[in-house]
Amino acid sequence: MVDNGSAGRGLTGAGEAAERAAGPFLEAGLRYFLAVAQAGSIAEASAELHVAASAISRQITRLEHEIGVPLFERQPRGMLLSDAGVRLAAVVRRNVADVEQVIGDIRRSRGGHRTRIRVASAEGFAWDLLPEAIASFHRDHPDVGFDLHVTSSAAATERVRDAAADLAVTFNLTPARDVRVEYSQREYVHAVVGATHPVAGRPAVSLAELRPYALAIVDDSTTVRQLFDVCCSAEGLTFDPVFETDYSGALYTFAKLADAVTLTGRLPARRRLAADGLVAVPLTDRGMHRRYVQIQSTAGRELPPVVQQFVSHLVGRVQAP
DSSP: OOOOOOOOHHHHHHHHHHHEEEEEETTTHHHHHHHHHHHHHHHHHHHHHHHHHHHHHHHHHHHHHTTSSSSSEEETTTEEEEEHHHHHHHHHHHHHHHHHHHHHHHHHHHHHHHHHEEEEEEGGGGTTTHHHHHHHHHHHHHEEEEEEEEOHHHHHHHHHTTTSSSSEEEEESSEEEEEEEEEEEEEEEEEEEETTTTTTTOOOOOOHHTTSSOEEEEOOTSSSHHHHHHHHHHHHHOOOOSSSETHHHHHHHHHHHHHHHHEEHHHHHTTTTTTEEEEEBBBBBGGGOOOOOEEEEEOOOOOOOHHHEEEEEHHHHHHOO
């Protein structure tokens, strides 16, 4: 399942996004500061903003002088946010998001503008869960639109941390810093096989018991693969997967056609199992149970009422049988 720092190392977006979001609302020093934070260098921010690098540098220097501390660590290959810069960037992004929300509300009150909810998610949630939840919510809220950005779990979390998304729907192995967890539930990893596979009729199975069978698995950028690798190392197990991919949708088709085993959470695949003639068998290895489904939002930012309503609606879809 494709999921699935400091703000200076892992910021999503770039200077162009910062200019688009923050341009009308921030004075130049803060606007250029945010652009460099997101782009990672003055040169890249200059190219994306179409502003001279010298002007950006002067504004950031002035801002640092006014605050009294460095906001960046100057490095040969770019600009890395200092601890103070990380704190300031987080506050600036939240404030920009709040200002955008208010302006959007004002525009909508005049008519002609649709409320939009920005969601970032891991790939598996974008197959069925989120489209279904969005469609059913939209039926009762026709004036609400959605922007869905599909990425890794880590990148989805980064987007809400940076206020580039209102919500992230992710898999998580450890507590995420600087985000608010709106909902969390444990997501057990299952072995998924065709209905005629020897494992299909079992109530549960261990990783060791899967060794005789062909294995299809996602790459190591995902939480499933990370748990799998840790468990195999701890248990002294070795596998030679016949099929590895960064696109989890291919795993189900391959498992069905090649009579192979693949590993996944049941939540993203639950509507596909019966339709595709597949069966999900729980894994007994405790190390494969350390993953959580989370709905996250930006820390320190109060969600607009309509986003809160969608969170409640989405939680209901997650909990549905």
